[in-house]
Amino acid sequence: MSKFININGKIVGEEEAKISVFDRGFLFGDSIYEVTYSNSRTFVFLEEHLDRLWNSARLIGMDLQIDREELIDRLISTAKASNLDETYARVIVTRGESDLSIGTADFRQNVVIYIKPNIQYSSELYDKGLHLSLVSRVRNDKRSLDPNAKSGNYLNNILALQEAKLVGADDAVMANQAGEVTEGTTFNIWIVKNGKVMTPHPTSGLLKGITRAKVIDLCIANKFDFEERAITTQELIDADEIFITSSTKGIMPVYKLDSKIYAESSAQRPVTEALRKCYIELIQNHINSGTHSY
Ligand SMILES: Cc1ncc(COP(=O)(O)O)c(C=O)c1O
Numbered sequence: 069m070s071k072f073i074n075i076n077g078k079i080v081g082e083e084e085a086k087i088s089v090f091d092r093g094f095l096f097g098d099s100i101y102e103v104t105y106s107n108s109r110t111f112v113f114l115e116e117h118l119d120r121l122w123n124s125a126r127l128i129g130m131d132l133q134i135d136r137e138e139l140i141d142r143l144i145s146t147a148k149a150s151n152l153d154e155t156y157a158r159v160i161v162t163r164g165e166s167d168l169s170i171g172t173a174d175f176r177q178n179v180v181i182y183i184k185p186n187i188q189y190s191s192e193l194y195d196k197g198l199h200l201s202l203v204s205r206v207r208n209d210k211r212s213l214d215p216n217a218k219s220g221n222y223l224n225n226i227l228a229l230q231e232a233k234l235v236g237a238d239d240a241v242m243a244n245q246a247g248e249v250t251e252g253t254t255f256n257i258w259i260v261k262n263g264k265v266m267t268p269h270p271t272s273g274l275l276k277g278i279t280r281a282k283v284i285d286l287c288i289a290n291k292f293d294f295e296e297r298a299i300t301t302q303e304l305i306d307a308d309e310i311f312i313t314s315s316t317k318g319i320m321p322v323y324k325l326d327s328k329i330y331a332e333s334s335a336q337r338p339v340t341e342a343l344r345k346c347y348i349e350l351i352q353n354h355i356n357s358g359t360h361s362y
Contacts, residue, residue, distance in 0.1 A: 072150040074142050074181035079149050091178060093162030096170060097221030100124040101160040103315055105186050109153050111143065111360040112315070112351060116278045120218065121159060127217035130163055133177045144362045146181050154186040156316065160220065187316055194344075195334050197321035198312065200252065201237035202301060203228050207250040210273040215251070218275060225253040235326070241304070248272040249299045255314035256280040259307035260339040264293040272298050279313040279347075286346045292339070309337040311344075318351070319344045 073085040093099035102124075104117040118136055125132045139159065147155055160182070164175030205228045208215060213224075224242075232240035232253075241252045251257055251274040258267045265287050270276055287294035304310070310322035310330055321340050323332045331337040334344075 070184055072146050072152075072183040074146040074179075074183075076179055077138075077142060079146055087162070087178060087180065088165050090165040090167070091162050092164060092166055092175070093160065093178070093220050095166075095168065097219060097223070098128075098172075099160055099162035099220035100128060100130065100218055101158060101220055102218060104157050104159075105315060106147055106153075106155045106157065106362070107186075107351065108355050109147075109361050110355045110358060111147070111157070111362075112354055113278050113282070114140070114143070114360045116281070117159075117315075120276075120278065121161070123216065124218045125161070127214055128219060129172065130161070130177070131174075132161065134161070134179050139179070140360065142179070142181055144360065146183050148362045150183050152183070152185055154188075155183045156186045158182040162220070189317060189320070194320065196332060197323035197330075198238045199236070199324040200239055200241050200310070200312075200322050201232040201235050201326050202249075202304065203231040203240040203242060205231055205240075205242060206245050207242040207273055209245060215273055215275045216270075229253045237324075237326070241325075243301050244273050246272075247301055249301055249304045250274045251277075252312055255312040255317060255320075257304070258283070258311050258313065259299060259304055260309035260311075260337075261303070261307050263339065264295065265339060265343070266295050266297060266299060266303075268299050269296050277313055277315070279315055279318065282350060283313055283319065283343060283347060286343065286350060290346055292343070309340050311337075311340045319347050 071082050073080050102117045102121045160180040162178045164177045166175050208224045228240040228242050239252055241257050242250050244250050249268050250272050256277040312320050321337055323330055334341050
């Protein structure tokens with residue numbers, strides 16, 4: 069068994085891991101989720117992920133019925149049951165079961181935890197980097213569906229990824245309607261120009277990644293020349309180095325954006341590599357602290 073599922077506090081086998089067809093997550097994408105992971109049996113930045121889960125709930129008008137300590141207990145007990153040292157852990161909370169009307173009420177929320185072995189990206193991939201495409205599909209406007217609500221409705225991102233795959237890229241980066249760069253399908257985006265590190269400002273409409281926040285802190289603490297500001301698509305194309313951040317990938321370089329090649333090995337992207345070293349050290353220190361270990 070490589071998938072470990074906890075449904076409303078009960079650890080169940082893969083065969084039993086079922087949610088009702090009346091669940092609003094299934095019917096309408098009316099749910100929120102978080103992805104975190106554990107390394108050496110320690111959950112990484114769990115408190116930050118839980119803060120964001122509660123913020124996602126707030127943004128969609130959902131009053132979370134589960135207690136924070138109870139959710140941590142369920143995560144820890146499910147990770148323990150998996151006996152995995154390195155896990156990928158997803159927490160999904162749906163608004164619960166209802167009839168087919170979209171109106172919301174106090175339904176009984178479903179809380180699902182899904183744990184599986186963590187994805188290990190190869191050192192070759194970290195050396196070479198990803199091929200991204202700047203797709204024509206724009207990111208959801210924050211006034212329609214704020215990307216800061218990490219909701220179960222990922223169609224905007226799925227369609228962007230489909231578009232990128234059609235041109236042979238690994239993944240997609242999206243702009244907003246004003247032509248400002250926002251983020252990738254499941255990651256935040258960064259550029260380096262003349263030694264300066266930049267990432268789009270949240271006002272452009274993006275999910276404030278946990279990794280993004282940590283890398284911003286690292287830039288400031290290590291005195292990198294850094295700015296968080298609106299970035300045009302032309303500035304993205306003209307960058308010297310491009311990299312992405314996410315919990316599962318950490319800092320991952322980008323070697324190609326559509327037909328333009330940037331650095332094709334880590335030696336050619338000094339700023340990304342310097343930051344990557346700092347980030348790896350930060351994670352190691354966090355793990356050594358032993359918070360939320362099992
Ligand atoms: C749309 C989007 N942006 C950014 C991120 C990166 O966030 P984090 O660093 O918290 O993993 C994710 C991660 O799932 C995402 O789905």
